[in-house]
Amino acid sequence: MEQESFENETIAELLNKEYVCVKVDREERPDVDSVYMSVCQAMNGQGGWPLTIIMTPGCRPFFSGTYLPPKARYGRAGLKELLHAAAEQWKENRQKLLEHAGQIETYLKDQEQMIVSAKPSMSAVHQAFRLFADNFDQKNGGFGGAPKFPTPHNLMFLMEYGVREKNPEAVSMAETTLIQMYRGGIFDHIGGGFSRYSTDERWLVPHFEKMLYDNALLVMAYVQAYGLTGRKLYAEVAIRILRYVETELTDRQGGFYCGQDADSEGVEGKYYVFTPNEIGKILGKDAGETFCKRYGINVRGNFEGKSIPNLLENNDYEKIPDQQFECKKDKNTCSGGKTNENINKLYDYRIKRTRLHKDDKILVSWNGWMICACVKAGAVLKEKRYLDMAVRAELFIHKSLIKDGRLQVRYRDGDAAGEGKLDDYACYILALLELYKVTFWTDYLSRASLLADTMLEQFFDQERGGFYLYAEDAEQLLVRTKENYDGAMPSGNSAAARVLQTLSQITGETKWQEVLEKQSDYLAGAIEQYPSGHSYGLLTMMNILYPTKELLCTISDGYDQNKRKELLEQLSYLSETVPNLTITVKTGANANELGKLAPYTREYPIPEADILFYLCTANNCMPPVSDLKSLLRELEVSL
Numbered sequence: 001m002e003q004e005s006f007e008n009e010t011i012a013e014l015l016n017k018e019y020v021c022v023k024v025d026r027e028e029r030p031d032v033d034s035v036y037m038s039v040c041q042a043m044n045g046q047g048g049w050p051l052t053i054i055m056t057p058g059c060r061p062f063f064s065g066t067y068l069p070p071k072a073r074y075g076r077a078g079l080k081e082l083l084h085a086a087a088e089q090w091k092e093n094r095q096k097l098l099e100h101a102g103q104i105e106t107y108l109k110d111q112e113q114m115i116v117s118a119k120p121s122m123s124a125v126h127q128a129f130r131l132f133a134d135n136f137d138q139k140n141g142g143f144g145g146a147p148k149f150p151t152p153h154n155l156m157f158l159m160e161y162g163v164r165e166k167n168p169e170a171v172s173m174a175e176t177t178l179i180q181m182y183r184g185g186i187f188d189h190i191g192g193g194f195s196r197y198s199t200d201e202r203w204l205v206p207h208f209e210k211m212l213y214d215n216a217l218l219v220m221a222y223v224q225a226y227g228l229t230g231r232k233l234y235a236e237v238a239i240r241i242l243r244y245v246e247t248e249l250t251d252r253q254g255g256f257y258c259g260q261d262a263d264s265e266g267v268e269g270k271y272y273v274f275t276p277n278e279i280g281k282i283l284g285k286d287a288g289e290t291f292c293k294r295y296g297i298n299v300r301g302n303f304e305g306k307s308i309p310n311l312l313e314n315n316d317y318e319k320i321p322d323q324q325f326e327c328k329k330d331k332n333t334c335s336g337g338k339t340n341e342n343i344n345k346l347y348d349y350r351i352k353r354t355r356l357h358k359d360d361k362i363l364v365s366w367n368g369w370m371i372c373a374c375v376k377a378g379a380v381l382k383e384k385r386y387l388d389m390a391v392r393a394e395l396f397i398h399k400s401l402i403k404d405g406r407l408q409v410r411y412r413d414g415d416a417a418g419e420g421k422l423d424d425y426a427c428y429i430l431a432l433l434e435l436y437k438v439t440f441w442t443d444y445l446s447r448a449s450l451l452a453d454t455m456l457e458q459f460f461d462q463e464r465g466g467f468y469l470y471a472e473d474a475e476q477l478l479v480r481t482k483e484n485y486d487g488a489m490p491s492g493n494s495a496a497a498r499v500l501q502t503l504s505q506i507t508g509e510t511k512w513q514e515v516l517e518k519q520s521d522y523l524a525g526a527i528e529q530y531p532s533g534h535s536y537g538l539l540t541m542m543n544i545l546y547p548t549k550e551l552l553c554t555i556s557d558g559y560d561q562n563k564r565k566e567l568l569e570q571l572s573y574l575s576e577t578v579p580n581l582t583i584t585v586k587t588g589a590n591a592n593e594l595g596k597l598a599p600y601t602r603e604y605p606i607p608e609a610d611i612l613f614y615l616c617t618a619n620n621c622m623p624p625v626s627d628l629k630s631l632l633r634e635l636e637v638s639l
Helices: 002-006 009-018 030-044 079-092 094-111 122-134 152-165 168-183 212-229 232-248 276-283 285-294 341-353 364-381 384-400 422-439 442-459 492-507 510-529 535-545 561-577 591-597 599-603 628-635
Strands: 052-055 061-065 325-328 333-336 406-412 415-419 549-555 581-586 611-617
Touching: 002 009, 009 079, 030 052, 030 061, 030 094, 052 079, 061 079, 061 094, 079 094, 122 152, 122 168, 122 510, 122 535, 152 168, 152 212, 152 535, 168 212, 168 232, 212 232, 212 364, 212 561, 232 364, 232 384, 276 285, 276 341, 285 341, 364 384, 364 406, 364 422, 364 561, 384 422, 406 422, 422 442, 422 492, 422 561, 442 492, 442 591, 492 510, 492 535, 492 581, 510 535, 549 561, 561 581, 561 628, 581 591, 591 599, 611 628
Parallel strands: 549 581
Antiparallel strands: 052 061, 325 333, 406 415, 549 611
16 A cells, blocks of 8 residues: 555645545554454454544544545445545535544443353363364464464463373473474574564465564473473474574564565565575585475575475475584583584675564563563573573563653664553563572562553553453553453463463462453453464463462572572473462562562571472461472472
8 A cells, every 4th residue: 555555646746735644653552453343344344454544623534445446346345435535425415424433432332341251161261172173274383274374372271271181182282383483484594583474374474574473472382382392393492483583583682573584576486485406505415405404495486486494395404504503412412513504604694685674663562472482482482591581572672661650562673662551561560570580689579560550541441351451541542441351472461361360370469369360351352252263371271270389499508509500490490381380489588578569478497507398278377398309209300
């Protein structure tokens, strides 16, 4: 539309004559996007982008549409004709349009009242699994036909469901999907990272745009799969995603950029595709032939006469040439090793051949997910560099995107702007809690608690439960929406529920438990309508429904420092791999602050010269022990 319609001089003249035009960046104003996308869905039965709304001066819409060509074609209304007709109707039948706008507004407000709270139940969890199973593509992985989206939180749900229910089918669905996505062209086998989605059912031909949030959630899914199975491939894929993020999407101050466009020089996918002749010139005849055979590059091509590198026809896909990564199963660690020389040559050639436009905005909510991913990778792969990435990014947000105790939305070129929305608060608080879970630094827990208080005060519906998308003291729009559906990203309400459940479990504070109960009832009501559309919310629901485990470790100030470091690494690993386990570490240095945040910890003394572990499972507490191995037997896990 930008090229066809908005750069059309006739249409531009008509717009300037009859309309006041407003262009909205939906990443900076998700509240505006949410409200008017609801309008589009109500009026047309479906939504999409680009979104076109015609509204009154009071911001009450009376027309909505998505893609509009300059002139009518293939049954689609033309923008030129529409603009003429709407302007004419506004002059001649204004009252009728105002009545229509009023009806839409009333409908939207009624819709906000439709969700009836319910109690969390295992029936919704089981139903979600069955819906995924019924829609699963046994051959290619993923769900349904083309286009296919990675939607990593669906895979996280299936893996966790499989573990808790001892259901190998659920884990198998997730694994098949993770493997086939990696083998396909949706994964960038040269530079790492995943594209937005696949246009075909095989994961071969992507929409080549790369987004930060997709790659963050995919890191979390692949790391979870590695922690569950020990399969080296999953660690390697996570490492390659993180290498891509570190190389191409990381600001010098530590924050993470939004992503990269699909087009190069106006051509989608031009940056990513190759011909056998190109490969041969870069790598030489023999190495080029070997590479082309491995990655399915041939003269016929698989995308507009050229080839997207992929491993779909290669059954030896788990063998990484020249051992790019090193995983030590005995120590359960993985780290990036020496990159394959041929991959390096092609990567360098590709950058010089043509470039991608980079969206260098830094969004708080998306950074929150990537921080969570880096923390999880650092703990499970036991690779400090990823934790360092998380710490730097969090510090950048803390310094640059908090003003008077309130979050901003985005940062670019030294400028922070926008009033933080629910997703910004929920995702950033989750990042702080993830950092606490693996570092045990009470500062992260303290700041998470303070921001969670603000989130409750500004966004929570105290009467009916659920969090509104924008703050109580922010600009008030046509309706104040609540989003609970987990789409390409988990919804703000699902992330907020996770925040409350984590704070409740770590601190034992009744205020978090009480709000969690109201929020989980709200989510349960929403989940009943479409269980498989709330997979991230269901992860929290399972944490509520299944027995919890709380482990408090008290460490003497005189405990050997080397042993302490090793112990904390082990506890970090357990924190990220054992479902529903919360670990708190009490030392002489943090005892006072921890006692304020989690009052129950005051009752547990610090030993004089050693360590003591207190484990409670399903409200039954073991006597304190000083041996971690006996605890691991109780938890039925190993390091």
